[in-house]
Amino acid sequence: MRDSDPVDSLLLMRVGLYFGPACFFILTALWTKLLVEGTISTGVFVVLVVANVPITLAGIALIYRSIGGTATLLANTLTAAGDIPPPPSYPNQDVLIAQGKYAEAAEYFRDHVRVDPADCDARLRLAELYERHLADPEGAEQQYLEARRGSADPRRQFTATNALIDLYRRTGRRDRLTVELARFAERYRGTPHGEAAARELKELKAEARG
Structure with a gap:
């Protein structure tokens, strides 16, 4: 069946x-x-x-x-006519998140990436927990960077870089925001996302000049 x-x-x-x-x-x-x-x-x-x-x-x-x-x-x-596999599921963590037990869910994800450090989806989920629920922007930054370094998948690299830009924007880290916007604008040049990043980068530089 x-x-x-x-x-x-x-x-x-x-x-x-x-x-x-x-x-x-x-x-x-x-x-x-x-x-x-x-x-x-x-x-x-x-x-x-x-x-x-x-x-x-x-x-x-x-x-x-x-x-x-x-x-x-x-x-x-x-899933692009089935060519793109769905993201992996993490049942234990998802149950804990649904119950509002974010710290416990993060611990499960930490254990998971220790066993499987190449699982970039788990790192992205852990970073999201750090950022949105555990007030740990440094932990989120580390996991986003690890996810981007550890994956050759363009979709995951896009997700991680975009998440870093949002994180730096929210936390006011203009130095890192400038670096990531420049990276993003170059990597996705000629696309709407790349053009938007280039515009924001230009505005940041103009503000810095005073």
């Missing part, structure tokens, strides 16, 4: 639960109205009520396929 089968079954069950009774009720109400108005005979009414079942099932199948196709399209779009 495919791994997605339980999810597909749950989706089908939900579509049937929410759409099936409503569809059956609406159709029955429509046939009843036509019967009362004399538009259809009692025999036709009975046939139509019986036909509610296959009509409802067909509607459920149509909606299920539509939702399933949309979900697949969205997933493929987000």
Whole structure:
């Protein structure tokens, strides 16, 4: 059985639960109205009520396929038609974060990167915890730098550099912000991101000159 089968079954069950009774009720109400108005005979009414079942099932199948196709399209779009693997998950840490236990989650991530120092996604998650929840900008900076140095993936390098720029901007470290903006503007020259970095760098230099 495919791994997605339980999810597909749950989706089908939900579509049937929410759409099936409503569809059956609406159709029955429509046939009843036509019967009362004399538009259809009692025999036709009975046939139509019986036909509610296959009509409802067909509607459920149509909606299920539509939702399933949309979900697949969205997933493929987000992962470049499946060529980009989804980011790794960290169940223990995610549970602790959901519970607001940020220090414990950070400890789990520290243990993880000690065992697997090449896991740049874990370093990025740890840096985010340091920055947003643990008031440790130095720790966040270290992890962002390690993630960028340890990965040849352009997406992770982009994420780490962009995060460093945001961090330095928030903490007022104009010296480091200038360095990272220059790096970013050069690396992504000719792109909207690179042009925005170049503009901000120019403004910083103008402010520094007074």
